């Protein structure tokens with residue numbers, strides 16, 4: 349195998365026009381590949397550190413320190429190494445940083461190299477990236493994977509930190525559970541999305557979109573959002589609860605204050621117990637099969653109550669709660685909080701740690717859902733990660749806007765090229 353001969357990074361821009369890192373890894377024979385790092389807005393407090401310059405340029409958001417760390421420091425650790433040895437490379441970077449949250453060189457710097465290394469290794473081995481990820485999973489865990497196409501959660505109505513409307517729940521998503529293949533998944537999702545637009549227009553609501561491409565109208569309540577989505581599903585000739593289900597990401601940490609869940613849009617202040625009742629009522633009235641971050645990340649008692657009350661009838665996903673961190677997930681499982689985990693590379697900062705967390709979730713019968721961030725780029729690595737690790741679910745925004753659709757389009761090509769890879 350050709351060894352790594354050069355690493356260089358530059359500052360590029362994400363879907364919000366905010367600086368991020370693009371990193372290119374080159375091998376001795378000139379083979380090269382690059383990757384880009386995403387960025388969150390409603391972040392968990394225990395995420396690995398995204399190093400930003402915090403000076404007057406770019407509203408403090410430039411990443412030249414992290415870029416320089418790659419070009420001037422981290423590259424020398426990795427040059428001469430075999431790019432197929434993902435774990436060895438990630439561990440070199442992690443141990444050089446030697447902080448719990450990767451704050452010395454920046455998790456964004458480490459992740460940029462980690463991702464670009466996987467891409468160049470796949471290219472040099474002349475295999476698809478998803479097949480390379482299966483190999484890396486086997487190297488790290490000793491286990492084989494059965495490839496599958498993931499079922500997406502499409503975020504078609506945006507609120508919370510991702511929109512300027514009055515909706516408190518961050519994401520209203522549709523899951524085309526009854527679709528027979530990924531082509532049909534996309535047909536149903538786009539038809540529902542466009543019917544939702546028509547319904548919003550008919551009701552004189554805004555059809556401007558939020559950060560993840562979903563519509564962001566101001567509405568009377570979260571229930572009204574659910575009603576409009578159910579109408580859009582029906583209008584598309586599909587059956588809510590059979591062909592298409594609904595998922596929510598409350599991102600509840602964003603509206604939890606002074607031990608209360610404050611729903612500004614509905615003028616409600618609810619205790620943990622009352623908010624569990626509120627979510628239970630939503631589940632009973634709408635075809636909701638998954639709720640992410642239903643409770644604040646520090647409201648442990650709320651999480652335990654939510655899991656006890658709704659865990660047998662609904663997927664309860666920990667995002668800000670677990671931040672893709674194996675240790676935090678382990679504590680959560682011991683305390684019986686949630687029953688599944690959202691997976692975001694940049695919450696933990698390397699491919700190896702991400703895979704270790706997914707493996708730990710698998711061993712504990714926790715479902716994993718591969719996820720984008722609200723600040724994205726045209727990078728499609730997560731599509732290959734989902735297929736390569738046989739993860740049955742992905743969320744990567746609306747079926748609209750190229751930063752979101754790029755991942756779905758990559759999945760369409762994987763299905764086209766490998767007809768034996770089926771939806772899970």
Ligand code: PGA
Nearest residue numbers: 387388389390391721722
């Ligand atoms: P973020 O949002 O990328 O802004 O954190 C996505 C999510 O909460 O799932």
Ligand code: ZN
Nearest residue numbers: 597640641667
């Ligand atoms: Zn979330």
